[in-house]
Amino acid sequence: xxxxxxxxxxxxxxxxxxxxxxxxxxxxxxxxxxxxxxxxxxxxxxxxxxxxxxxxxxxxxxxxxxxxxxxxxxxxxxxxxxxxxxxxxxxxxxxxxxxxxxxxxxxxxxxxxxx
Amino acid sequence: xxxxxxxxxxxxxxxxxxxxxxxxxxxxxxxxxxxxxxxxxxxxxxxxxxxxxxxxxxxxxxxxxxxxxxxxxxxxxxxxxxxxxxxxxxxxxxxxxxxxxxxxxxxxxxxxxxx
Numbered sequence: 001x002x003x004x005x006x007x008x009x010x011x012x013x014x015x016x017x018x019x020x021x022x023x024x025x026x027x028x029x030x031x032x033x034x035x036x037x038x039x040x041x042x043x044x045x046x047x048x049x050x051x052x053x054x055x056x057x058x059x060x061x062x063x064x065x066x067x068x069x070x071x072x073x074x075x076x077x078x079x080x081x082x083x084x085x086x087x088x089x090x091x092x093x094x095x096x097x098x099x100x101x102x103x104x105x106x107x108x109x110x111x112x113x114x115x
Numbered sequence: 116x117x118x119x120x121x122x123x124x125x126x127x128x129x130x131x132x133x134x135x136x137x138x139x140x141x142x143x144x145x146x147x148x149x150x151x152x153x154x155x156x157x158x159x160x161x162x163x164x165x166x167x168x169x170x171x172x173x174x175x176x177x178x179x180x181x182x183x184x185x186x187x188x189x190x191x192x193x194x195x196x197x198x199x200x201x202x203x204x205x206x207x208x209x210x211x212x213x214x215x216x217x218x219x220x221x222x223x224x225x226x227x228x229x230x
Contacts, residue, residue, distance in 0.1 A: 033217075043206065043220040056217055088158060101148055101167065104218065106160035 002027065004107035006091050012113045018079040021110045023091030025072050031055070031096025032074040033104060034066060037088040046089075049074055050096045078112075086114045117142045119209050121221035128197050128228055136192045136224045138207030144168075149183065149190045150208040150218065160206070166190065197228045 005024040013019050025032050034046040045058040049068035066076040072093075078085055088111050092104035118141040128134045140149065151163040164174065166183050174181050178195045194201055204225050208218045 035218075042222045043218075045217040045219075048217065058217060090158075090160065092160075101165070103150070103162050103165055104160075105162065106152075108157060108159040111158070 004091055004093050004105055006089075006107035006110050008110060009108065010111050010113075012115060013081050014115050015081055015083060017081050018077060019081060019112060020075055020077045021089055021091075021112075023074045023076075023093075023107060025074070025091075025093030026105055029093035029095055029105075030072055031094045031102065032068055032072065033092045033094075034074070034076050035090045035092065036060075037090060037109070038084075038086070043090070046076065055096075081114045083114050086112060088112075117144075117209055117211050117219045119207050119219055119221035121205075121207055121224050123224045124222070125225045125227070128226070130198060130228055130230050131196050132228075133193060133195050134197050134226065134228075136194075136205050136207075136226070138190045138192065138221060140188050140190065140207070140209045142209060142211045144211035144213045146213075147209060147211040150210070151181070151190075151192050152206045152208060152220075154204040154206065154223070156203075163192075163205075194226075197226075199228050199230050202226060202228045 007022045031050045033048040035043050037043045048056040052068045063079045068074045088109045090109045092106045094102035094104050120139045147168045149166045152160040154160050180193045182191045204223045206223045207221045
């Protein structure tokens with residue numbers, strides 16, 4: 001059973017640019033969550049999508065957005081990049097059926113560097 | 116508000132030593148779930164265990180054991196006879212049902228096991 005796949009694994013952007021990250025969940029999983037990991041703030045929740053609808057959202061500015069497609073694949077977009085957006089972006093999938101008890105399976109992440 | 120505190124930032128041990136990673140959580144929710152994840156250098160978060168708020172039974176899985184105490188709001192993780200392969204960052208996380216589906220992570224404890 002294939003795990004959670006994130007692309008690209010590494011990318012470098014400059015301030016002001018925008019970036020799109022992709023996540024393919026485990027087959028059959030309908031929920032995809034995104035987390036940002038930085039040395040200073042640790043792991044922080046960005047948003048969660050279930051059946052193409054945003055079900056929950058963290059405390060991030062509107063420059064961070066996401067979407068989910070009918071095949072459960074998800075993308076997140078960051079516009080007008082800032083230096084502070086440099087981070088490891090982790091995607092996680094779950095069945096999404098039980099909101100509290102689901103175990104999240106994480107991908108290896110996309111490491112974004114903003115210069 | 117929900118919060119997870121991992122007071123130990125870094126721990127260094129020699130192989131075969133036992134080591135305990137501490138986790139203290141805060142939530143007013145009566146229904147919640149606690150998790151431990153391991154993050155090796157590859158970056159992917161690996162699920163270790165989930166425990167719900169109604170199940171205070173301790174658990175042992177091979178060299179790993181977990182001690183959940185609601186009275187002290189703690190969910191500690193012990194590795195017995197540590198091995199070099201145990202070197203990683205370990206995260207404790209909380210999911211409170213009323214808070215929605217987001218995982219709240221602690222800052223993590225970096226465990227270094229030397230031979």
